[in-house]
Amino acid sequence: MTDNSYARPGAQVHLGVFFQGVNHTTIWSDPSSGSQIDFETFRRVALTAERGLFDAFFLGEGLRLREQEGKILDLDIVGRPDAITQLAALAGITRHIGLVATQNTTYNEPADLARRLSGLDLLSGGRAGWNAVTTDNAWTGENFRRGGFLDHADRYERAGQFLDTARAIWDAWADGAVATRTDAPSWATPDGVREVSRRTSQFDVTITPTLPRSGQGHPVIFQAGDSPAGRDFAAAHTDVIFSRHGTHFDAALAFAEDIRARVRRAGRPEDDVKILPGTQIVLAENASEVEEKVRWVLEGQYTGQTALSLVGQVWGRDLSDRDPDGPLPEFDPVPAPISVTRGAARDGKDPLAIAREWRALAEAQNLSLRQVAIATTQRSGFAGTPGQVADELTRWVRSGATDGFNISPYLVPTGLDEIVDLLVPELQERGSYRTEYEGSTLREHLGLRPALSRREVESRQAVG
Amino acid sequence: MSLVLGIELDGEGAHPEAWRRAAHTPDRLLTGRTVADRVAAAENAGFTFASFDDSLLPPGAGGGPVGRIDAVNRAAFVAATTSTIGLVPVVGTTYAEPFHTSSQLATLDYASRGRGGWIAARDTDPRVASALGRAEVTAPADLAQEERDAITVVRDLWDSWEDDAVIRDYATGRFLDRDRVHYLDFQGETYSVKGPAIVPRPPQGQLVVFGRAGDTDPSLVDVVLVSGPTVEDTVEAAVRAKAGGAVLVFAELDVALGASTPAQPSGRVSFAGGATGLVDLLRTLDAHVDGVRLHPAVVDEDLPVLARFVVPALLRAGIAHRPVPGSTLRGTLGLDRPVTRFQAERLEHSSR
Ligand SMILES: Cc1cc2nc3c(=O)[nH]c(=O)nc-3n(C[C@H](O)[C@H](O)[C@H](O)COP(=O)(O)O)c2cc1C
Numbered sequence: 001m002t003d004n005s006y007a008r009p010g011a012q013v014h015l016g017v018f019f020q021g022v023n024h025t026t027i028w029s030d031p032s033s034g035s036q037i038d039f040e041t042f043r044r045v046a047l048t049a050e051r052g053l054f055d056a057f058f059l060g061e062g063l064r065l066r067e068q069e070g071k072i073l074d075l076d077i078v079g080r081p082d083a084i085t086q087l088a089a090l091a092g093i094t095r096h097i098g099l100v101a102t103q104n105t106t107y108n109e110p111a112d113l114a115r116r117l118s119g120l121d122l123l124s125g126g127r128a129g130w131n132a133v134t135t136d137n138a139w140t141g142e143n144f145r146r147g148g149f150l151d152h153a154d155r156y157e158r159a160g161q162f163l164d165t166a167r168a169i170w171d172a173w174a175d176g177a178v179a180t181r182t183d184a185p186s187w188a189t190p191d192g193v194r195e196v197s198r199r200t201s202q203f204d205v206t207i208t209p210t211l212p213r214s215g216q217g218h219p220v221i222f223q224a225g226d227s228p229a230g231r232d233f234a235a236a237h238t239d240v241i242f243s244r245h246g247t248h249f250d251a252a253l254a255f256a257e258d259i260r261a262r263v264r265r266a267g268r269p270e271d272d273v274k275i276l277p278g279t280q281i282v283l284a285e286n287a288s289e290v291e292e293k294v295r296w297v298l299e300g301q302y303t304g305q306t307a308l309s310l311v312g313q314v315w316g317r318d319l320s321d322r323d324p325d326g327p328l329p330e331f332d333p334v335p336a337p338i339s340v341t342r343g344a345a346r347d348g349k350d351p352l353a354i355a356r357e358w359r360a361l362a363e364a365q366n367l368s369l370r371q372v373a374i375a376t377t378q379r380s381g382f383a384g385t386p387g388q389v390a391d392e393l394t395r396w397v398r399s400g401a402t403d404g405f406n407i408s409p410y411l412v413p414t415g416l417d418e419i420v421d422l423l424v425p426e427l428q429e430r431g432s433y434r435t436e437y438e439g440s441t442l443r444e445h446l447g448l449r450p451a452l453s454r455r456e457v458e459s460r461q462a463v464g
Numbered sequence: 465m466s467l468v469l470g471i472e473l474d475g476e477g478a479h480p481e482a483w484r485r486a487a488h489t490p491d492r493l494l495t496g497r498t499v500a501d502r503v504a505a506a507e508n509a510g511f512t513f514a515s516f517d518d519s520l521l522p523p524g525a526g527g528g529p530v531g532r533i534d535a536v537n538r539a540a541f542v543a544a545t546t547s548t549i550g551l552v553p554v555v556g557t558t559y560a561e562p563f564h565t566s567s568q569l570a571t572l573d574y575a576s577r578g579r580g581g582w583i584a585a586r587d588t589d590p591r592v593a594s595a596l597g598r599a600e601v602t603a604p605a606d607l608a609q610e611e612r613d614a615i616t617v618v619r620d621l622w623d624s625w626e627d628d629a630v631i632r633d634y635a636t637g638r639f640l641d642r643d644r645v646h647y648l649d650f651q652g653e654t655y656s657v658k659g660p661a662i663v664p665r666p667p668q669g670q671l672v673v674f675g676r677a678g679d680t681d682p683s684l685v686d687v688v689l690v691s692g693p694t695v696e697d698t699v700e701a702a703v704r705a706k707a708g709g710a711v712l713v714f715a716e717l718d719v720a721l722g723a724s725t726p727a728q729p730s731g732r733v734s735f736a737g738g739a740t741g742l743v744d745l746l747r748t749l750d751a752h753v754d755g756v757r758l759h760p761a762v763v764d765e766d767l768p769v770l771a772r773f774v775v776p777a778l779l780r781a782g783i784a785h786r787p788v789p790g791s792t793l794r795g796t797l798g799l800d801r802p803v804t805r806f807q808a809e810r811l812e813h814s815s816r
Contacts, residue, residue, distance in 0.1 A: 043544065074638045089544050112595075123541045193522075204594075210530065306637065
């Protein structure tokens, strides 16, 4: 595969910061690691990102604490704010940066979620984004009235209908519906606000929406999901994909080409959907220190207990009394996923197959259990001097593998500082990063075309 | 006695024509600037809390404003730009998901460092059900049941993390003490909630919960809001609420200082006149209630008068007190920070 199949010489690197909330990637044992929940932590990260001229600050979402073996997982950072509420608070103290809330389409209703998102969009002056996720955690439903959960196919069906309904709600107010003079005949023109009525397999909604369109039309739509159904959903409905292909160039390029093909098939220009993979960046000022810094980061992320827990998720049993620096278990995993394993490492695959793969890897490279856990589950992203990493990020974007990156700092709240202080200037020197915010909305930061539904309306008008 | 001063800041004011007398053009109502300026003015004036009305439905008709940003978002937007004023949004109890409500309000409490409150309000209009695709709840007993369940679940979720659940124990590699994080296993009439919360226990432990007299069981809330068409009715309602076990009772009051056009009948005492008259009325009420929530007829006309004349007079007279920076809303209202339900159970257990 060549680097130049989709060369874009002047392309700019877009950066976001992904404040994950729940993960083992944040090194909580470091003395500089702050509270995962105090507002000060979020303020600091958001203001640093804004100082670094980032497009967006992202919050993830999880609606039930993770469990393993029927017990709450106690090894990782856990406990996080409600995303939209927290971003509204950050909107009050930031001026430029986009604010993206991960919100699932399964345990929300369009009338409510669309309204809360456009409230954030209006308060922030057009800086809101919505990372629409579908939630693959079966047990989350137990916290909600609907109970239960939807299977994979139905989740994207619901997500598609959800987005259509949300867009109808966002577009219900005609532009200029609200009076601009206090002596106008009425506050809003009588036919300026339409009722929205939808009856689909998932929804039965009748509502008169209460909010006008924002400076960017409506919130920018992000998607995070990787299955074919997820990719088609993104190609048909969304503006940005928050992908997991942010480590290997070839895989990222292949993913991007797959997405571009799907976007074309959906009848949109192929660059209509931007791709921002999640990634981790480890910087060292001298090339000779890079390897050591990477090792330090990985060892902080993969404590012995965390490694045992990740392997335990595959093996389907508690391994916490084993030696993380010893070998993988000699016995086989519990074959059926009967023990309610609710972690990430297994990822829906057959545990016996994963165990075979991991054993082969351990044997070939003489790896301990902990080293296998690191080798198989870490998505390390980029490591190097600021100059080296700036070259790499620029190459990725200019060869069409991505449009930018969504960085998860491994230290919170201080981890973004060195990215902004050291990496951003290197990118700017290469001409691949903005030197000031040119626009005021998130849609403008990302270089997106106008909101999809509005374009559809306009093209329909042009045809009709 | 000390009178807690609250102000309702929804829309342009309680009067349907208030938008015509706003200090900005109508299309500026739904902006962060308008929200922030007004809350800042209320904080500077010395109000103890600002409240934000809400519903999924358009707020007005008859040519008035039909737009409204949701109340939690507005409260959160000013949380980090203010330092003393309590921020109290309305969130419905009939259809909203209590799990979401609990997380949103706990987050508001973190962002405001313990200045969050909640007006738990029933959604009596069945059009809310149509918007959400839910079955209508209209019978008073059913509305009451939903409200009881919602408040119970939200409060229990705030209690589901003990205060010291995050341990960061380097030796064992444990971030959390899982024995200090609790499932609720709530089983209500119409739904169940597993828990625990995803947001750790909020700074106040429990946000200050407000309910309306006649609707809400006083044992579920911290503040009961009473109203009546006359001062006598209001005082009577306050006496009844106290007798019913209300911890704090606040009176609802319509005020029209600038416009001196009384608002439409709202079921609340309606004051129209000058600052001195209002100060006298509040002195009278001070003998019977713990606080008031003022509903200005026209926010942009009444808030400046309240700030320049009414609140300073009450502060000078020692009837009202400016909240102290760094205090929580609970602290300002003289309420304790409760121990969690679960910790209380354990303490009881170990003392037996
Ligand atoms: C990079 C990335 C980030 C994600 N973040 C979240 C999240 O914060 N909350 C969540 O519930 N799901 C999250 N998801 C999960 C997806 O929404 C989706 O449920 C999951 O990937 C399964 O869908 P798929 O089979 O199409 O990949 C994320 C997925 C990816 C790839």
